[in-house]
Amino acid sequence: MAFLHAFSxxxxxxxxxxxxxxxxxxxxxxxxxxxRDVMNFxxxxxxxxxxxxxxxxxxxxxxxAALLIVPFLLALLGVAFEYAAxxxxxxxxxxxxALVTFGLALILSQLVIKIWGTAPLAVTAPPSLAGSTxxxxxPYPTYRLFLIAVGFSVCVALAAWLNxxxxxxxxxxxxxxxTVARILGVNTDRLGLLVVCMGTGLAGFxxxxxxxxxxxxPALGGSILINCLIVVVIGGLGSIGGAIAAAVAFGLTQVFxxxxxxTLAVMAPYLLLFFVLLWRPQGFGxxxxx
Amino acid sequence: xxxxxxLSVAYGSVRALDGVSLExxxxxxxxxxxxxxxxxxxxxxxxxxxxxxxxxxxxxxxGRDITALSVARRRRLGMSRxxxxxxxxxxxxxxxxxxxxxxxxxxxxLAGIVETLNLAHVYGEIAxxxxxxxxxxxxxxxxxxxxxxxxxxxxxxxxxxxAETTILFEHLAAVVRDRNVxxxxxxxxxxxxxxxxxxxTALDLGRVLAxxxxxxxxKDPRVIAAYLGTAA
Amino acid sequence: xxxLQSLAADPATxxxxxxxxxxxxxxxxxxxxxxxxxxxxxxxxxxxxxYLGLLINAILLAISAVSIGFLAxxxxxxxxxxxxxxGSATYLYAIAITQFGWNAMAASAFTLSASTGLSAVIGALxxxxxxxxxxMLTLALAQMLRSFVxxxxxxxxxxxxxGLPLSFEGAFFDFxxxxxxxxxGFWPVAWLALCGVMALAWVVGRSPIGQVLRAIxxxxxxxxxxxxxTYGPRVLAFALAGFMAAVAGLLTGLYTAFASxxxxxxxxxxxxxxSTLIGGVGTVAGPALGALLYVVGQDRFGAxxxxxxLTGLGVVLVIYLxxxxxxxxxxxxVAKPGARDAEAQHGGExxxx
Numbered sequence: 001m002a003f004l005h006a007f008s009x010x011x012x013x014x015x016x017x018x019x020x021x022x023x024x025x026x027x028x029x030x031x032x033x034x035x036r037d038v039m040n041f042x043x044x045x046x047x048x049x050x051x052x053x054x055x056x057x058x059x060x061x062x063x064x065a066a067l068l069i070v071p072f073l074l075a076l077l078g079v080a081f082e083y084a085a086x087x088x089x090x091x092x093x094x095x096x097x098a099l100v101t102f103g104l105a106l107i108l109s110q111l112v113i114k115i116w117g118t119a120p121l122a123v124t125a126p127p128s129l130a131g132s133t134x135x136x137x138x139p140y141p142t143y144r145l146f147l148i149a150v151g152f153s154v155c156v157a158l159a160a161w162l163n164x165x166x167x168x169x170x171x172x173x174x175x176x177x178x179t180v181a182r183i184l185g186v187n188t189d190r191l192g193l194l195v196v197c198m199g200t201g202l203a204g205f206x207x208x209x210x211x212x213x214x215x216x217x218p219a220l221g222g223s224i225l226i227n228c229l230i231v232v233v234i235g236g237l238g239s240i241g242g243a244i245a246a247a248v249a250f251g252l253t254q255v256f257x258x259x260x261x262x263t264l265a266v267m268a269p270y271l272l273l274f275f276v277l278l279w280r281p282q283g284f285g286x287x288x289x290x
Numbered sequence: 291x292x293x294x295x296x297l298s299v300a301y302g303s304v305r306a307l308d309g310v311s312l313e314x315x316x317x318x319x320x321x322x323x324x325x326x327x328x329x330x331x332x333x334x335x336x337x338x339x340x341x342x343x344x345x346x347x348x349x350x351x352x353g354r355d356i357t358a359l360s361v362a363r364r365r366r367l368g369m370s371r372x373x374x375x376x377x378x379x380x381x382x383x384x385x386x387x388x389x390x391x392x393x394x395x396x397x398x399x400l401a402g403i404v405e406t407l408n409l410a411h412v413y414g415e416i417a418x419x420x421x422x423x424x425x426x427x428x429x430x431x432x433x434x435x436x437x438x439x440x441x442x443x444x445x446x447x448x449x450x451x452x453a454e455t456t457i458l459f460e461h462l463a464a465v466v467r468d469r470n471v472x473x474x475x476x477x478x479x480x481x482x483x484x485x486x487x488x489x490x491t492a493l494d495l496g497r498v499l500a501x502x503x504x505x506x507x508x509k510d511p512r513v514i515a516a517y518l519g520t521a522a
Numbered sequence: 523x524x525x526l527q528s529l530a531a532d533p534a535t536x537x538x539x540x541x542x543x544x545x546x547x548x549x550x551x552x553x554x555x556x557x558x559x560x561x562x563x564x565x566x567x568x569x570x571x572x573y574l575g576l577l578i579n580a581i582l583l584a585i586s587a588v589s590i591g592f593l594a595x596x597x598x599x600x601x602x603x604x605x606x607x608x609g610s611a612t613y614l615y616a617i618a619i620t621q622f623g624w625n626a627m628a629a630s631a632f633t634l635s636a637s638t639g640l641s642a643v644i645g646a647l648x649x650x651x652x653x654x655x656x657x658m659l660t661l662a663l664a665q666m667l668r669s670f671v672x673x674x675x676x677x678x679x680x681x682x683x684x685g686l687p688l689s690f691e692g693a694f695f696d697f698x699x700x701x702x703x704x705x706x707g708f709w710p711v712a713w714l715a716l717c718g719v720m721a722l723a724w725v726v727g728r729s730p731i732g733q734v735l736r737a738i739x740x741x742x743x744x745x746x747x748x749x750x751x752t753y754g755p756r757v758l759a760f761a762l763a764g765f766m767a768a769v770a771g772l773l774t775g776l777y778t779a780f781a782s783x784x785x786x787x788x789x790x791x792x793x794x795x796x797s798t799l800i801g802g803v804g805t806v807a808g809p810a811l812g813a814l815l816y817v818v819g820q821d822r823f824g825a826x827x828x829x830x831x832l833t834g835l836g837v838v839l840v841i842y843l844x845x846x847x848x849x850x851x852x853x854x855x856v857a858k859p860g861a862r863d864a865e866a867q868h869g870g871e872x873x874x875x
Binding site: 339360361362365366370371373377378379380381382387390391394395432433435436 | 734740746751
Binding site for chain 3: 039041044084085088089092093094095096098099100102103104105106109110219221222223225226229230233262263266267270273274277278
């Protein structure tokens, strides 16, 4: 009986909620890698910064204000990131840039601890989303349903952007055939800036969303980073559709796996990552956005 | 000495090599490989040296099937190669890299190689600071170390002037003669090939067009057809 | 060998005559030996336990940094997740003492051998990966171990998020637990370990295997085409780096008598990596210098809050301006042209390439 109970709609929804967050994050990471050939090790720290900023701004104003302001702030940070770190190092190896992002991740982590301290923070959901809704006869936290809805919307919006807008199509073109696209007059630098800001903005957005859902503490950056890396790599670098699929699969394995065998749930994503990186390392030459 | 049997290399649906067979029976032979762009010459080199796994076919050296052996193993058995795109050790000095390989392969007369290939004047220089022509010869020197019995040289004269190419081929002919080495040379400069090589294989579109002495290959109608528009 | 001898006689073409090479070797050994002995006397000169403790932290960080630098310089691979190797060693030591009930000596021997063995196995799997996937894999390894240690089922063994305190009776090389937990007492152990690890890195770097490794780093394919096995040496290098990292982890266990999940954190490995970069991977001493700078910087600037900014600035500046790190820069400025190591002179010795 307990076993059947485990596979309830509620657990399924939990998996989707986790997947939602990861999807938003992974899309940003995939975009930046696909277009800029930069593996952004600071992505987790940006997410964490977003969560902490979300906490503060929610406290000052409200949750919705945070949802608007924080991604904007992080997009500004993205501008600095692009001009200070990515552009000057464009001619250097992938590793050099990766090292810089790694260093940035460290500063951001320490900065967060400096400003907010090491104790975990509690972010409450806004009143309109607090409480529960009826899900197939069981009460279920409304906020998580909101999370799923937002995640889904972001995916749809991104897909629409990539496929139907000029800039989106340019992004796809540049990531697949950079030289040709440049010859055809696409301003890759401006596009790169746009994509980086989108990536960092999305990370901030996900961070604010995560506040009421996850525990906000300084270790948040590290753990979400690796999950994000796993999802992006398994989904096929640069492929947003793949990242979404991988995120959902990840959410499912985590939620259901931890019910069945905690050890396996922990190990499975890593084992999968090892497998993909060692035996099918395609895409590390050039990511493809699509 | 070297026998290639029905060698095929396919990339998906593209057949870079399609059933290539050739044989070089003796040592001390300079064997040229010519063909237009895309003929599969470099792929043939890659397949013989083990850089690419053939989808079909086998390679025999001195009667022994070496198709399954690793690149390093083939080298230790005496099959060496040089590269079309210079592949040396940029940060190391010329002398250092030659000595490194020489001691690994038990070469006792490195000085002789250095002299033959005219590298004495750059021996102490760092490899990526020397002239392009010198770098090409370092690439070849690395293939010459350790008394190989079979050398495969992929466009050794790439980027060299006609005069330099002639000198290079004179060196190669001397090496082949003096050391009784068999050398397969892929080369675009058809004149040089016809002039210096003992035997020639002509390829086109992954297949062998003709095999034999320069005079015969030169007259072969298929070879002439493939080279229409190019001086032959 | 007549032609080569005449080559050797000409100063312009002589790579480095045997005489100057062994002279610099003697110099290094002499200086190294002197510093080792002098360093042991440090507690007599530095009376403040605070500063001594600070230096010990620097040493622990330095050993990790040296291991990262060793692997980076010899193989061109960057261990983003060095914490996996140092932290796991600390845990192995703690578990050996608390679970197996061994004494310090046996637990230490176990830690070092098990860690090195595991490093060899992991190395065999990941050493052929390209630099970026390699870095991600080590990071994933660290995070995986961290999650592992926190699994509730394993709490009895690993201590969960509270960590694993340990205490041993008896002695570690004539040092009791109480002695080891104090800076003055621990100093000789730490200092000798650092000197030992640096000596190891130096010896291997100068040996034929070091030459082969660096040639593989520069052009792996040509090495295979020159008859070299390019896999075995790299696994060996990885195992050695793992050993050095294990030394750092073991020392942490001996000194703090505590194993905590924080040891496996992103930032723990990150601090060592940053130290390595700042000091430069081209030399053995570089990473150690970087670690010293880092710990001192943390002490000086940690209070005012400028450290984060400086660290970040430092990392970006170093990668951007000094591909060889601070140490490489100093060497380049001070050394005479003929005596410089060919690779450093080349300047293509990027931190990660």
